Amino acid sequence: MLSAKAKTQFGNFLFVAPYMFVFAWLLVWPLMSGMGLSLFKADLFGGATFVGLENYGRLMSDPVFLQAVGNTFLFVLLCVPPLAIIPLILALLLNRSTRTAAFFRGVFFSSSVLSVTIVTLIWRMVLIPDGGFFANILAVFGLPPIPFFSDPGIVMGSMAIITVWWCLGLPMMLYLSALQQVPQDIYEAAALDNSRWWTTLTRITLPSISRTVVLVVIMQCVLQFQLFGQPQLITQGGPNGASRPIVLFIFEVGFRRWDIGYAAAASQILFAIILLVTLGQYLITRKRTGDA
Amino acid sequence: MSHSRNQKWREIGVLISLIGLGLIMVSPLIWTVMLSLKSNGELLRSTTNAFHPPYTGENYAAIMANSGVFRWLLNSALVSSLQTVGVLILSSLAGYGFARLEFPYRNQLFLIVLFGLAIPEQAVIITRHQMFADLHLHNTYPGLILPGLAAPFGVFLMTQYFRAIPKELDEAAMLDNASRFKIFWKVLLPLTLPAQATLGIFTFLASWNDYWWPLISATRADMFTLTVGIASSQINFAQTSGLGYLMTQAVFASLPILIVYIIFQKYIVRAVAGAAVR
Numbered sequence: 276m277l278s279a280k281a282k283t284q285f286g287n288f289l290f291v292a293p294y295m296f297v298f299a300w301l302l303v304w305p306l307m308s309g310m311g312l313s314l315f316k317a318d319l320f321g322g323a324t325f326v327g328l329e330n331y332g333r334l335m336s337d338p339v340f341l342q343a344v345g346n347t348f349l350f351v352l353l354c355v356p357p358l359a360i361i362p363l364i365l366a367l368l369l370n371r372s373t374r375t376a377a378f379f380r381g382v383f384f385s386s387s388v389l390s391v392t393i394v395t396l397i398w399r400m401v402l403i404p405d406g407g408f409f410a411n412i413l414a415v416f417g418l419p420p421i422p423f424f425s426d427p428g429i430v431m432g433s434m435a436i437i438t439v440w441w442c443l444g445l446p447m448m449l450y451l452s453a454l455q456q457v458p459q460d461i462y463e464a465a466a467l468d469n470s471r472w473w474t475t476l477t478r479i480t481l482p483s484i485s486r487t488v489v490l491v492v493i494m495q496c497v498l499q500f501q502l503f504g505q506p507q508l509i510t511q512g513g514p515n516g517a518s519r520p521i522v523l524f525i526f527e528v529g530f531r532r533w534d535i536g537y538a539a540a541a542s543q544i545l546f547a548i549i550l551l552v553t554l555g556q557y558l559i560t561r562k563r564t565g566d567a
Numbered sequence: 568m569s570h571s572r573n574q575k576w577r578e579i580g581v582l583i584s585l586i587g588l589g590l591i592m593v594s595p596l597i598w599t600v601m602l603s604l605k606s607n608g609e610l611l612r613s614t615t616n617a618f619h620p621p622y623t624g625e626n627y628a629a630i631m632a633n634s635g636v637f638r639w640l641l642n643s644a645l646v647s648s649l650q651t652v653g654v655l656i657l658s659s660l661a662g663y664g665f666a667r668l669e670f671p672y673r674n675q676l677f678l679i680v681l682f683g684l685a686i687p688e689q690a691v692i693i694t695r696h697q698m699f700a701d702l703h704l705h706n707t708y709p710g711l712i713l714p715g716l717a718a719p720f721g722v723f724l725m726t727q728y729f730r731a732i733p734k735e736l737d738e739a740a741m742l743d744n745a746s747r748f749k750i751f752w753k754v755l756l757p758l759t760l761p762a763q764a765t766l767g768i769f770t771f772l773a774s775w776n777d778y779w780w781p782l783i784s785a786t787r788a789d790m791f792t793l794t795v796g797i798a799s800s801q802i803n804f805a806q807t808s809g810l811g812y813l814m815t816q817a818v819f820a821s822l823p824i825l826i827v828y829i830i831f832q833k834y835i836v837r838a839v840a841g842a843a844v845r
Contacts, residue, residue, distance in 0.1 A: 294657040297657065297713075301691075380836065385593075396599075396814070400810070406615075522779075525689055538693050
């Protein structure tokens with residue numbers, strides 16, 4: 276009797292077994308062994324000596340890594356607020372069931388289906404001072420071109436502009452589906468009250484979709500902390516490392532210098548940063564909505 | 568009276584802002600298409616004539632003659648389709664298992680899978696690269712396809728979806744003495760088609776546009792995906808004299824996915840909305 280039950284349970288487990296195998300093999304195991312590897316001084320040719328936390332200590336005093344951390348935070352700060360606000364504005368404008376609205380939804384989402392290599396190819400020719408689209412427009416007004424990629428003070432802003440253009444489709448769709456969940460009768464009541472547009476927006480619409488705003492901000496933070504392709508393809512991290520994010524640092528150390536223990540340590544730090552930022556935002560917003 | 572006139576002005580205002588924002592949105596794309604229709608020699612002198620004739624198709628002819636691009640296109644299509652099929656099969660099986668069947672440590676295992684959602688690709692990349700090197704999987708199709716199968720999002724989505732299906736359905740089938748697999752295959756799976764579409768579209772798009780893993784795993788030009796192939800010709804951008812050719816590559820490489828997008832637009836929009844509501 277018991278063995279029959281055990282047999283069924285084993286049969287049941289077989290449904291999840293194929294995925295669990297792939298999950299353990301390709302995600303859990305590399306994560307664990309990556310944490311282990313970060314404690315070794317290791318190179319590609321199998322030489323590995325245990326060094327404890329030395330890699331982490333090295334990172335903390337490595338100016339290249341610290342600059343990359345600073346660059347990454349700067350980038351997140353520059354592009355997450357526009358990625359939370361611009362799609363919201365678009366969603367508010369497009370929250371109607373006309374053909375025009377459907378067409379514009381398609382237009383604003385179209386950039387999201389392109390790969391990073393195409394996006395950088397396009398935007399390089401838009402922003403490049405020598406013959407770029409933007410420079411040509413400035414020239415019409417007799418203005419000098421802006422050094423979007425060669426000025427260390429501007430380059431991360433340029434990356435943020437490109438990224439906002441590329442990534443605004445998904446948050447817009449998330450906002451639109453949230454707006455459609457807001458019960459219509461609340462709006463009808465507000466219309467009877469003759470509420471002004473602004474009051475309706477701040478008193479009804481925004482509070483009703485606050486959970487989606489939080490979701491968008493957290494999602495974009497997680498995503499944008501992993502910035503890589505845009506600077507890797509356009510500036511290779513330059514000028515003077517001003518556009519080198521953490522992931523590019525990991526890539527260079529791990530796959531160009533093959534200092535893999537050191538790269539593994541850097542990737543654990545990125546993982547920790549993402550976890551902490553996500554968890555922090557989640558706790559703050561949960562506390563706030565709990566108070567309300 | 569004045570109320571409806573207000574409304575009309577507001578509609579016009581909305582339309583004008585949409586046209587303005589839409590133009591900003593598409594102008595980089597139009598610019599790229601225009602440059603791709605110019606001869607390389609002319610662009611070397613100046614780009615200011617991009618919106619005036621003469622136009623030429625020579626860059627497109629050059630792309631057609633370059634077989635490398637077609638190889639990359641084929642690689643991308645193969646990798647993305649197989650990865651999508653693999654994710655759909657694994658996630659459906661596991662989703663059914665987690666949502667409906669009993670086995671030891673079920674809830675604990677599901678929780679661990681959920682935690683997997685928080686693991687960024689970079690945290691596993693170094694050791695995964697080592698593993699694949701030991702198994703000689705780099706520069707092979709399995710090497711490009713396998714890592715995408717481990718993503719937990721599909722399992723999460725399918726489990727939620729199976730849970731939402733009324734239990735009476737499988738109980739009725741159980742009375743007919745149908746096997747678990749038969750219930751899964753004949754009764755429940757057809758009901759999950761909308762979720763399969765959502766998951767399939769997301770997986771295909773993500774796989775098609777993936778840059779980070781193929782960049783590391785495929786080092787031989789004949790194993791490049793389209794994304795990596797386009798990147799490889801972009802690296803020496805500064806020295807290039809073939810500006811029009813590069814822009815043609817951008818147009819050419821974005822065409823397949825833009826066509827897929829236009830055909831499936833309705834489903835993609837629904838997929839995103841569906842995933843948002845969950």
